[in-house]
Amino acid sequence: MSFALPKGLIVSCQARADNPLHGPVFMGAMALAARDGGAKGLRANGPTDIRAVKSADLPVIGIHKVFSDEYPVYITPDFDAAAAIVEAGAEIVALDCTMRPRNGESPEVLVRRIREELKAEVFADISTFEEGVAAADWGATYVATTLSGYTEYTEPKPEFPDLELLEKLSKRLSVPVVAEGRYNTPEWVRRGFEAGAHAVVVGTMITNPREITKMFVRGGVPE
Numbered sequence: 001m002s003f004a005l006p007k008g009l010i011v012s013c014q015a016r017a018d019n020p021l022h023g024p025v026f027m028g029a030m031a032l033a034a035r036d037g038g039a040k041g042l043r044a045n046g047p048t049d050i051r052a053v054k055s056a057d058l059p060v061i062g063i064h065k066v067f068s069d070e071y072p073v074y075i076t077p078d079f080d081a082a083a084a085i086v087e088a089g090a091e092i093v094a095l096d097c098t099m100r101p102r103n104g105e106s107p108e109v110l111v112r113r114i115r116e117e118l119k120a121e122v123f124a125d126i127s128t129f130e131e132g133v134a135a136a137d138w139g140a141t142y143v144a145t146t147l148s149g150y151t152e153y154t155e156p157k158p159e160f161p162d163l164e165l166l167e168k169l170s171k172r173l174s175v176p177v178v179a180e181g182r183y184n185t186p187e188w189v190r191r192g193f194e195a196g197a198h199a200v201v202v203g204t205m206i207t208n209p210r211e212i213t214k215m216f217v218r219g220g221v222p223e
């Protein structure tokens, strides 16, 4: 079976509104830099940034973050959010496939509708083994560990990636499993592939200079 997302390193090019690098000009440039550095795919948020990163001519995992006061789910929470990013050029739609409450259709229905109606691949962002198994059963094209450490029922703010979850899912599932979340060094990326990852997504440590600077200040500058 062929997949839109190649094996290899995927670079997430995201900058929220409070980040000095927010906006399509900067995210488009990040995408070109990532491509020139050897990335095999990109992850980007929202139609405007997705259009901009498409200039790198790599497969794009699109997300559409929509925050609400009432519900914890914010990564592509509904069908309209998914449709907008496919329209912008994303071949792959990532969405929150956790069991958490949301306003509207269940992730099971969304996975089916995105595949059938939008003809796009589905990238399931999950936080536990059970959620990964369920997402694969619903027909997700890929299952990714993105939300481990970010749901109320997983370890809060862990320092390192969840390799154990990655390995368990890779052994159990027949769909490709993607490593994402805190793969902050080349060594962790290598360990991710050894644990069975089809691809590893790196965001902060490649495309967020503010966080990288903080890390150097915290870890290297005397008080």
Ligand SMILES: CC(=O)N[C@H](C=O)[C@@H](O)[C@H](O)[C@H](O)COP(=O)(O)O
Pocket (backbone or CB within 6 Å): 012, 014, 063, 146, 147, 150, 180, 181, 182, 183, 201, 202, 203, 204, 205
């Ligand atoms: C939990 C959540 O909302 N994760 C987001 C998903 O798109 C991004 O903020 C992360 O940067 C991305 O997953 C890559 O991870 P890292 O930046 O750790 O390499």
